Amino acid sequence: MDTYNSKDIAAFKNVWVFCEQRQGELMPTDFELLSEGRKLADELGVKLYGLLLGDQVEGLAKTLGGYGADGVIVCESPLLKDYTTDAYAKTVCDVVKELKPEILIYGASNIGRDLAPRCAARLHTGLTADCTHLDIDVEQYKSFLRENSTLDVDGSQWDEGDRNLKMTRPAFGGHLMATIICPKFRPCMATVRPGVMKKAPFDAAKSEAVEIIRPAFSLQEEDLETKVLAVEKSARKLVDLIGADVIVSVGRGIASDIEGGIKIAQDLADELGGVVGGSRVAIDSGWLASDHQVGQTGKTVHPKIYIALGISGAIQHKVGMQDSECIIAVNKNSAAPIFEVADYGITGDLYSVGPMLLEAIREAKAAK
Amino acid sequence: MKIIVCVKQVPDTTGKVAVKPDGTLDRASMQTVTNPDDLNAIEAALAMKDEVGCEVIAVSMGPAPAEGMLRELLAMGVDRAVLVSGREFGGSDTYATSQILACAISKIGLEKEDIVICGRQAIDGDTAQVGPQIAEKLGIPQITYVAGIEKDGDKIVCKRMLEDGFMKIEAQTPCLLTCVKELNQPRYMSIGGIMEAYSKPYEVFDYEALKDSPLMDAESIGLKGSPTNIFKSFTPPQKGAGTMLKGADKNTCKELAQILADKHLI
Structure with a gap:
C-alpha cells in the first residue's frame, strides 16, 4: 500500500x-x-x-x-x-x-x-x-x-x-x-x-x-472518531417521488388556500394512482415536507404524468421534471415559464380547474 | 473556544441568470449573495456565542469584492473575518479549495474545543464536497447534514439528517459540521453591528501568507493543480413548447382528459 x-x-x-x-x-x-x-x-x-x-x-x-x-x-x-x-x-x-x-x-x-x-x-x-x-x-x-x-x-x-x-x-x-x-x-x-x-x-x-x-x-x-448514538427512521412514510408514475405538484399558487390546494393535488394524485410533489417554495414555506420536493435541490423525476398546479417553473424546478413523459401545467399567468416545458397548458385558476379536471378524468376513465 | 465558519459568495442562481454565448456564466451581470446554507452556519455559530460566549471567525475564499459579504457577517455579530484571496488560488476545484481553506484554518489555529462549521452546499456548484474535504485535510471528524447541535465540553452531539430519518452522532472537538437550513433561522444585521463592522478585525490571507503551512502543496492548488477539469460546458436546449389549451372550463378539462385517455396515460 x-x-x-x-x-x-x-x-x-x-x-x-x-x-x-x-x-x-x-x-x-x-x-x-x-x-x-x-x-x-x-x-x-x-x-x-x-x-x-x-x-x-x-x-x-x-x-x-x-x-x-x-x-x-x-x-x-x-x-x-x-x-x-x-x-x-x-x-x-x-x-x-x-x-x-x-x-x-x-x-x-x-x-x-x-x-x-x-x-x-x-x-x-x-x-x-x-x-x-x-x-x-x-x-x-x-x-x-x-x-x-x-x-x-x-x-x-x-x-x-x-x-x-x-x-x-x-x-x-x-x-x-x-x-x-x-x-x-x-x-x-x-x-x-x-x-x-x-x-x-x-x-x-x-x-x-x-x-x-x-x-x-x-x-x-x-x-472511529464519531459514535452513532441512535438511528431513527422517519415515523411518517416518505413519499416515493422517484418511483412514482404520476406526480401532482403544487407551488406558490396555493398560497391563498394551502390546505385546499394540497387537497386538490392529493385528490388528483389519488385518482391517478400517484403522489403529491412540491416546488421549492412549497417546501421552504413548510406547506409540504422536504421529501416532496422536485427540482435541483430535491429530486429529479420522470413520471408518466406530471401535473404542475400553480408552479411558475423556476429553472431549478424545470430541470427536475422536464423529462416527464407528459407534463400538464395549470397556472393563472399565461407567461409562466412552466408552459415552456409543458405538453399541455391551461391558463386558469387551479382551484377551479383542478376539481374540473378530476371530474373529467373520472368520466374519461369510466367511458373506457 | 472558537468557531470558524466557512462562507462563500455566490451568484444568485435563484434570480436572473445570464449565460454568455460560449456557454459560460456571465458573472459580471449577476447579483451576488452569501450562500444561503452558509448563513445557517453563521447563525449556528452566533447562537453558540450567545449561549457560551466564544469567538466566531468567518473565512471565505474568493476575489476581493467578497469583502462586502464578510463585512455584512461582521455586522451580524461575527468577531473576525478572513478573506483568502490570490491569483494562485483561481480556478481551484473542490480538492484544491479545501486544501487552501484547511491551510487558512490551521493558520488561524484549531484548538481542543474549537468547531468548524460550513453550509451543506453552495448554490453555484451544489457539490457539498468542500466541507468534508477540509475535515479530511485537517484530520478532524466531520458530521454532515446537521439539523441540531448540542455541545458539552469537548464533546458534540448532532442530529444528522438522512433521506429516511436521522442519526444522532457524537464527536470529539475539534470537528467540522455542515449544516442544513432546518437547523435555524439566520438573523439579520443589527444597527449596532453595522456601526461596528468596519472596526472589527479583517484580514486577507494571500498565497504568501499560507505558503509555509505544512498542509500547503503548491502543486495541487489553482486551476493547474485541481484534479478535475471542465471538459465542456453547455446550456441545455429548451424542450419545445407544447399545446396551450383554449379556455379553463369544463370543456377544456374534458378535452385534456380525452387526450390522456387516447394516449393511454389514464
Missing part, C-alpha cells in the same frame, strides 16, 4: 460501484448505478465490481450480481454496521489502495455525499458531484451532446481515443451543464444523482455467477 500513487494511471483497472445498504437493505440507487457501471465497464472492456460494506451483508451480493456486477468486494465488520464517516472512509480507501479501481461511483445520497469527498481528499483524486450522465466512449458522448446541448458537436475537434470518464452534471441551479473529467488521477470518482440512471432488468444467471472477493482490511475501535 506504500506504493499507492494516484498519478500512476496505468496501475488502475475496473469499474466499482459503492453499494450502499442501510440496516441490511440495499438502496434502490445501487441497482441504477450497477446498470450504469455495467455500461462503462463494457465500454472500457473491464470488469464491474460492487463494493459492499456492512455487518453480515454477504447475502446481498447475489442481488448486486443480478443487476450487473461481475463480482462483489465484501468488507464485513461489526464496526461497519451503521454508517460512520471514519470507518467507511478508512475501509474504502484501504481497499482502493490495495485493488486500484479505475472508476468508483457512489449514489449521491446523504451518505454517499458524506463519504465520497472524504475518500477523494484522502486518495488525492478528483470527485464530481451529483452527476446525471456518464460516458466513456466519445461517439456516445457526442450523440448525447447532439441531443442535449446547443454545442456544434460535428464542427468541433475530438480525440476519438479519449478513454476518460466524462461526467456531466447541472451547475448554477441547472442553468448550465458541465462535463467534468479527471485526467491525471485515479480512481476517477463521481456521485450520481438517485433516480436518473435506468435500472436494468434482473439477470438470474448473472446473479448466481457473481464472484465474491474478500480483501484484507483492518478496522479497530480506535479508528
Whole structure:
C-alpha cells in the first residue's frame, strides 16, 4: 500500500460501484448505478465490481450480481454496521489502495455525499458531484451532446481515443451543464444523482455467477472518531417521488388556500394512482415536507404524468421534471415559464380547474 | 473556544441568470449573495456565542469584492473575518479549495474545543464536497447534514439528517459540521453591528501568507493543480413548447382528459 500513487494511471483497472445498504437493505440507487457501471465497464472492456460494506451483508451480493456486477468486494465488520464517516472512509480507501479501481461511483445520497469527498481528499483524486450522465466512449458522448446541448458537436475537434470518464452534471441551479473529467488521477470518482440512471432488468444467471472477493482490511475501535448514538427512521412514510408514475405538484399558487390546494393535488394524485410533489417554495414555506420536493435541490423525476398546479417553473424546478413523459401545467399567468416545458397548458385558476379536471378524468376513465 | 465558519459568495442562481454565448456564466451581470446554507452556519455559530460566549471567525475564499459579504457577517455579530484571496488560488476545484481553506484554518489555529462549521452546499456548484474535504485535510471528524447541535465540553452531539430519518452522532472537538437550513433561522444585521463592522478585525490571507503551512502543496492548488477539469460546458436546449389549451372550463378539462385517455396515460 506504500506504493499507492494516484498519478500512476496505468496501475488502475475496473469499474466499482459503492453499494450502499442501510440496516441490511440495499438502496434502490445501487441497482441504477450497477446498470450504469455495467455500461462503462463494457465500454472500457473491464470488469464491474460492487463494493459492499456492512455487518453480515454477504447475502446481498447475489442481488448486486443480478443487476450487473461481475463480482462483489465484501468488507464485513461489526464496526461497519451503521454508517460512520471514519470507518467507511478508512475501509474504502484501504481497499482502493490495495485493488486500484479505475472508476468508483457512489449514489449521491446523504451518505454517499458524506463519504465520497472524504475518500477523494484522502486518495488525492478528483470527485464530481451529483452527476446525471456518464460516458466513456466519445461517439456516445457526442450523440448525447447532439441531443442535449446547443454545442456544434460535428464542427468541433475530438480525440476519438479519449478513454476518460466524462461526467456531466447541472451547475448554477441547472442553468448550465458541465462535463467534468479527471485526467491525471485515479480512481476517477463521481456521485450520481438517485433516480436518473435506468435500472436494468434482473439477470438470474448473472446473479448466481457473481464472484465474491474478500480483501484484507483492518478496522479497530480506535479508528472511529464519531459514535452513532441512535438511528431513527422517519415515523411518517416518505413519499416515493422517484418511483412514482404520476406526480401532482403544487407551488406558490396555493398560497391563498394551502390546505385546499394540497387537497386538490392529493385528490388528483389519488385518482391517478400517484403522489403529491412540491416546488421549492412549497417546501421552504413548510406547506409540504422536504421529501416532496422536485427540482435541483430535491429530486429529479420522470413520471408518466406530471401535473404542475400553480408552479411558475423556476429553472431549478424545470430541470427536475422536464423529462416527464407528459407534463400538464395549470397556472393563472399565461407567461409562466412552466408552459415552456409543458405538453399541455391551461391558463386558469387551479382551484377551479383542478376539481374540473378530476371530474373529467373520472368520466374519461369510466367511458373506457 | 472558537468557531470558524466557512462562507462563500455566490451568484444568485435563484434570480436572473445570464449565460454568455460560449456557454459560460456571465458573472459580471449577476447579483451576488452569501450562500444561503452558509448563513445557517453563521447563525449556528452566533447562537453558540450567545449561549457560551466564544469567538466566531468567518473565512471565505474568493476575489476581493467578497469583502462586502464578510463585512455584512461582521455586522451580524461575527468577531473576525478572513478573506483568502490570490491569483494562485483561481480556478481551484473542490480538492484544491479545501486544501487552501484547511491551510487558512490551521493558520488561524484549531484548538481542543474549537468547531468548524460550513453550509451543506453552495448554490453555484451544489457539490457539498468542500466541507468534508477540509475535515479530511485537517484530520478532524466531520458530521454532515446537521439539523441540531448540542455541545458539552469537548464533546458534540448532532442530529444528522438522512433521506429516511436521522442519526444522532457524537464527536470529539475539534470537528467540522455542515449544516442544513432546518437547523435555524439566520438573523439579520443589527444597527449596532453595522456601526461596528468596519472596526472589527479583517484580514486577507494571500498565497504568501499560507505558503509555509505544512498542509500547503503548491502543486495541487489553482486551476493547474485541481484534479478535475471542465471538459465542456453547455446550456441545455429548451424542450419545445407544447399545446396551450383554449379556455379553463369544463370543456377544456374534458378535452385534456380525452387526450390522456387516447394516449393511454389514464
